[in-house]
Amino acid sequence: MKRKTARFPSKPCAPGDRTEFARLVDAYSAPIYRLxxxxxxxxxxxxxVLQNTFLNALTHLADFEGRSSLSTWLYRxxxxxxxxxxxxxxxAVNLDDFHPDDAEESPLPEVFVDWSALPEDELLSGEAKMALDAAINKLPEPLRMVFILRDIxxxxxxxxAEILGLTETNVKTRLLRARMFLREQLSAxxxxxxxxxxxxxxxSP
Amino acid sequence: MSDHLHKNCQDLLGSLSEYIDGGLPPDLCREIEKHLEGCDNCRVVLNTTRRTIDLMQIPAEEETVPTDVRERLFKRLNLDDYLNRQK
Incomplete structure (x- = not known):
């Protein structure tokens, strides 16, 4: 499957270097806005989210030590x-919402209709795009975040895993559950x- | 799903993501492919899961930052004088 490779500058700008910071803002704005x-x-x-991320980044740029990549840091x-x-x-602050039980088994698939060969203009009609957005919105937040980062x-x-402070196993579990959830929604x-x-x-006659 | 609770299917579903991403060892891949040949339901789940991921990526690729959003962002960051430089 094709993956977009982000071509981001790997070195952060020196604090106070506004030209570099402006360049960084343009390089990262699209993925952060989409997120x-x-x-x-x-x-x-x-x-x-976009404005707060860069205001925060601007304040803490001097603390960025390069232990993680710049994209990891900004995504975090x-x-x-x-x-x-x-x-x-x-x-309502319910922290448990953000820490689902990763050990729990994924629900099993229920719809077994193969719609994957429908033409793309039909799969991505205006109405269908709204259904895609609605499906993402229904995804529980911790699964949604993993799906956005990994698959979108x-x-x-x-x-x-590094961005969200999870283990790779947790990320894989959440990704599988997110994909299954969305597949079920789209299948319906x-x-x-x-x-x-x-x-x-x-x-009928 | 009631007619679809074979253990092999459940095992396959557990590895489906990694199979799609190509992260599984060759012997496990062969095992999965052998199962897929004989199991219509699992093939449907695989095809539609792949398509689900594709479809979610396509509209996202079109989503860039609107001009007015970029303008307000640059103003907020006191970078107004860089607004007109080439992106």
């Missing part, structure tokens, strides 16, 4: 900002479309 958009589900919150700030905003919006942004398992949606199409093609 906010997918985690929070709306543009206003995504913009807050961004994921914390997104989770903090989510918690504030929920108005193409971050490696190892780096995702697309199999209904398939049925509608078949009914349409072969109207």
């Amino acid at each position: 906010g958009l997918k985690m929070l589900g709306n543009q206003q919150d995504a913009e807050d 700030i961004a994921s914390n900002e997104a989770l903090m905003l989510l918690r504030r919006k929920k108005n 942004e193409g971050v490696s398992i190892k780096e995702t 949606y697309y199999s209904e479309r398939l049925t509608r199409e078949e009914t349409h093609e072969r109207p």
Whole structure:
């Protein structure tokens, strides 16, 4: 499967070097904005995550010691900002929500309709895109964060673990559960479309 | 799923993510592929999971930072004078 390789500058800028910082902001804005958009589900919150991430980065740039890569460091700030905003919006702090029981077995698949060969313009119609967004929004937050980093942004398992302070095994477990959850949601949606199409093609006499 | 609770299927589902990502040792891959040949349901789950991941990536690739969002970000960071430099 094709993976986007982020071509980010590997060395952070010296504190006070505004040209370098502006370059860094442009290089990382898109993935951080997308992370906010997918985690929070709306543009206003995504913009807050974006601004807070870089304000925070600007304040702490001098402390960045290069122990992790710059992208790991920025993603870590961004994921914390997104989770903090989510918690504030929920108005109830339930830390357990963010630490699911990774030992628990994944639910088993229920829909076995193969919709994977539907044409792409149908799979990505305006209505279908809304269904994709709705499916991501339904994903429990800890699974959503792992899915966004690994499958949408193409971050490696190892780096995702580093960003979120999880073990690689935890990341793999959450990724599998997220993928299964989304597959189930999409299967329900697309199999209904398939049925509608078949009914349409072969109207009953 | 009631007719689909074979132990082999459950084992396969547990390794599905890693199989998709190509992170499994060759002997385990062969075992999975052998199972897939004879199990329609698992093949459907594999195909639709791969497609699910693809579909989630495609719209995301189109999502960039809107111009006004970038402008407000640069202002907030006191980088206004860099707004017009080439991205």
